[in-house]
Amino acid sequence: MSDSVKIEGLLGMLTVKLQDDNFVKWSYQFQSVLKGYDLFDHFTGESPCPPRFVIDTEAGVTHEITVAYKNWVKKDLALLSLLIATLSDDAMEYVIGCKTSHDAWTSLQEWFASISVVRVNQLKTEFYSSQKGGKYVEKFMLKLKGIKDQLISAGEKITDNDYMIVVLYGLPVEFEMIKTVILARETTMSLKDFRAQLLGAEASIETRMHSLSSSMAAMVMQGEWSNSQRFWAVYEHGESSNSNGDSYHGSPSNVSRGSGYVGTRNRSFQQRNNGQNNYYRRFNNGSNN
Template sequence: MSDSVKIEGLLGMLTVKLQDDNFVKWSYQFQSVLRGYDLFNYFIGESPCSPRFVIDTETCVTKEVIVAYKNWVKKDLALHSLLIVTLSDDVMEYVIGCKTSQEAWTCLQERFASIFVVRINQLKTEFYTSHKGGESVEKFMLKLKGIKDQLILAGEKVTENDYMIVVLSGLPVDFEMIKIVILTREIAMSLKDSIS
């Protein structure tokens, strides 16, 4: 299978389009798919471009273009195109003018880095301050699990123990006895089984 066919085949695996509010999810999917095919190194500069012209030891540089250079440019343009196809119209504005996949990736990273930090902080605040309120325990736990999964996806460390403590902290006084039993046990207990 040629590289161009392989790259075209990746399009069906990239189902998330980058918008202003989903960089973590998009980046995770994009990197996972491209790393799986050893192609992400183009985006982070670990697959440098070959010299353009053949060097003759007697006459120095010639006008003959190296085949490896042509192949690199072709592959990089295909990857750059693949990246562009995963962007929403609004986000595409940020990469217009970028000539390589690495340049486009760097622009997106710089654009979304501050938004990324703000989103992480919002998720952490919501995770650590949530309360059950009027929803069911199961719905409350699912909401917190969703936030935990997003934090982990963003590279934050959230253990099962952290999750358990956050869930227990967000439960009302009616669950005080269950909280005490779970928190004082020496052997780990399934949170879902003990609260259900």
């Protein structure tokens, strides 16, 4: 790669911006990319700035600026620009005034890598008391790993086994079986196997819960169907009673079928008519006599 650093090409590989809580992640990505292109020595100071002026064997130091110095400054300023482009607005405050990439890197290390005692205690509390809640296992583990990395960068010693125990005790009761199995192991488990075991347990739990939900839904539907059958049985029994015109059930269908209330009203009307007819017959008979 030439001294003319292709910032736009490298910037596309640096997807993480430095925030207050992700220095370890940001630093890891930044170092990996820059070391891959043999450019990180500017940030560490392992590529010192060459002499600025040409030294003549006879005249001594001249006012002529060396080509090596010009090239180094150009390259270093390009790298400093690249670094600044990966900072959030808040993080940028800590590099304002820095003239070289090494100065900027050192300033960021002092501010972000050195965490206060109060912050360490906060991180420890969060680390040891975190619960999975509604998160997926994968997301829960990544959250705890991020806290662990911050504590390690602050000088705290946290082993992989410590991390796994914290994860296990943050899982809900549905994971009791896998927790018991893992904690009872006599041999050391790798983080890869640990993750696979928990993801497998989570998938099994979700399958059982889905099956249980389906069964409960089927039971509810069966109950509704049974209630519906009982309703129609009672309704049909009422219909058969109404067909004799003996009672009123208040159903619109009774009205349309000419039974129930309408039937009773018609029967009363007919009774009144019969009474009137009998009266007229008795009256007429009396007149004839």
